[in-house]
Amino acid sequence: MRGILDVVGIGIGPFNLGLAALLDGKEEVEAVFLERKGSFDWHPGMLIDGTTLQVPFLADLVSMVDVTNRHSFLNYLQEHGRLYHYYFLEKFHIPRKEYNHYCRWVAERLPSCRFSMEVEGVIPVDLPDGEKGYKVSAWDHGSGQEKHFMTRHVVMGIGSVPSIPDPCKEMLNDRIFHSSEYVFSKCRLKGKRSVTVIGSGQSAAEVFLDAVRIQEEEGFSLNWFTRSDGFFPMEYSKLGLEHFSPDFTNFFYHLPQERKDELLKGQGLLYKGISAGTIADIYDLLYERSIGGVRPPIHLQAMTEITGIGQAGSRYVLEGFHHVKKEAFSMESDVIILGTGYKQAEPSFLSAMDQGIWRDSHGRFGITEDYRLRSASGEATDIFVQNGELHTHGVGAPDLGLGAHRNAIIINQIVGREVYPIRQKNVFQSFGIGDPSGQEDGSQKTINSFERKDQKWTII
Template sequence: MNNNEIYDVIGIGLGPFNLGLAALLDEVPDMKALFLEKKSEFNWHKGMLIDGTTLQVPFFADLVSMADVRSKYSFLNYLQAHNRLYHFYFLEKFHIPRKEYNHYCRWVSEQLPQCKYGMEAERVVPVKLEGGGNGYEVSVWNDGTHTEERFVTRHLVMGIGSVSSVPEHFKEHLGSSVFHSSEYLEKKEICKEARSVTVIGSGQSAAEVFLDVAKEQEESGFTLNWFTRSKGFFPMEYSKLGLEYFSPDYTDFFYSLPQEKKDALLKNQDLLYKGISADTSAEIYDYLYERSIGSDYPPISLQAMTEITGLESTGSGFSLSGYHQVKEEGFTQDTDVVIFGTGYKSAIPSFLSAMKDDLAYDQAGRFKITKDYRLETYLGDAGSIFIQNGEMHTHGVGAPDLGLGAHRNAVIINQLAGREVYPVQTKNVFQTFGVENRGAASVPSM
């Protein structure tokens, strides 16, 4: 099926960022948009919707509020629509349950007919537009009708997000008993039947999985090990001045730096986005303390400074090879289940393969990206290709942060519309990241 309509913008992928873009564009009547998602429905990290887990950002980091608090798609309006305003008022918490955030996003997506699910983008190519100008043709597999459809657009926005990251030499073992934390709830039952379970990683996801598995261990009795090559199970930086790094001001500062300085900075900012929340860390400690009353220590081990270097199948389970980086000693550990809480990484989508030579890359093979989130291309006057959550190397640690999603969408929408649809605020923080021109210091007279 070929669609003759020309859209102003097509979004590929419907995670929170492109869903927020769809919601904000829904209130811009002169912009015709379409959003495509290969999954059958919206679900945000479905495998990690563990009971008791919360967002790591305040509820203001919903899909729209940081760009337009008056939007009907705000989290507060969602609460009102579900008769939960007083419940939330009495809750007195900024960090909402992850399950509720997912339900809120689903509520928004159900109100946006321009969001199409079961539609997998397979190929994007530049085309001449009827009436003049250049745009893109998007070939899509419709999973519902089992047919290919084609759509034409002036501009694209990629919101495909990141993919789970597992060290390359472990990938051959991935399956029902060796898996990434993103699949945890789908495969949780296997842990209950195991003799030994191992969690690898030290970020928030690894911590949440470890705590949930530990609670299962209390009933099932298996051995539980938690390894990380990090120097410790450290908390994520969450001081108020530290949070200012997740601001448009810091993004502007970071973007202005040479790429080598950006890469060096990112290497030293892990705890801004990779550590464990203080609440989760405290909950783990409190749980282990209670389990150890009367010196009745459970078969649970936490070991930092340790890299898991190998994984072999033994027929009845797996044998892990580990190396303690400080002691410089190796060891082996038998286990039945391995859960990798090893984070996520950006990936170049396959639907751009036909255009790979039209796109600009840096020396590390990453997209070159303009300050206003467009891919640099060699396509001349072709329409823009914007990117969501694929620009950490150019824009800094705030790229995957939900709190900056609405701001980035405001920037993108203003570019698409050619006018200021949503105001973009400046001077959002108290500190200065660069050097301000303060003028010459006056010398007191004698």
């Protein structure tokens, strides 16, 4: 390894793992990716039997920019002798367990991925060659030693953490837990009288569906509450899906921030709803359970917010409020599962740099169009952000289908040339007035050269 790295990736989730896969074999870039966990494991607490990705298999780590890459999902199938199995399966969406196994397979093939390495700090430094860069400090849990890496660029796979409602924050335990722990805590449902699920996104629906499947045998009553207006499906029409495209990201980025925030408020069902398939599976089970006039002890209620949780002996008391009828109520439950989604994690390793990072009036990072953090002066730094730019780049930020595209942009900036071509026209509709790319035929835009400007590689 040379003394100075070209890039250090912090966190190895799907997005930084995809970056590592796309950099594999690129001898001009020396990269290291650091992860505090001992191995790759993607939302292990939600690997429920029968669940699938919400995006097609082409949204793997590499295919959307390089279908010939050896780290593609199709090559994974071939290497594991499963091509015909998948061919006869005839499904576009792969099992979530298999996606996790696929990512683990890729991570194990990449020497740049190092696990049990917990990054503790990132500080700007002058590199020995006279350039500006960063010193990344990490604790190696394997050796019990601190390691230091000097690098020109940093890529943060920020990730997210469970979002816990205020009434529940002080009460989390083995019977009040977030859906991200469901697989590990599912045993807590056995022998209970009442189980309650809170939330209306995909995770809450998957937990509820799994609980319905065991509810009859276990004998508990089951409740599902959401403050949303209904148990609505995620937008999955073909033209609706075009919002998860580079074209919409480009349109969204150039809007004023107040317009972005306003637009995001009305786009929840693009990424927060329930898949139509999951809703159908739930309904089919409820229908079957009600044959012969049977009324199973299952209760679904929307437009209802859980405002507080208390305790009565060994049971919990939920305080609820129906925001349409303006009525309050209370009920008891033995187990409470919080399908309340996730929120953006704030990386502690940037604490030493906090005063030098630009934030908006809501405390959110300033991020350039090519995914760099802005410094306090507004200039672009050489720290890139993965999945921390919902407020600047729109609903596609956490979407697996745009991960490879974002990584292609990041790689092109790190290398200083077009390693991966960026297609300017990818959808049939225009989001602004006319076509902003000026290329209605969808042709590739060739980057002829790069010019260094305000620490940012700009296409000219």
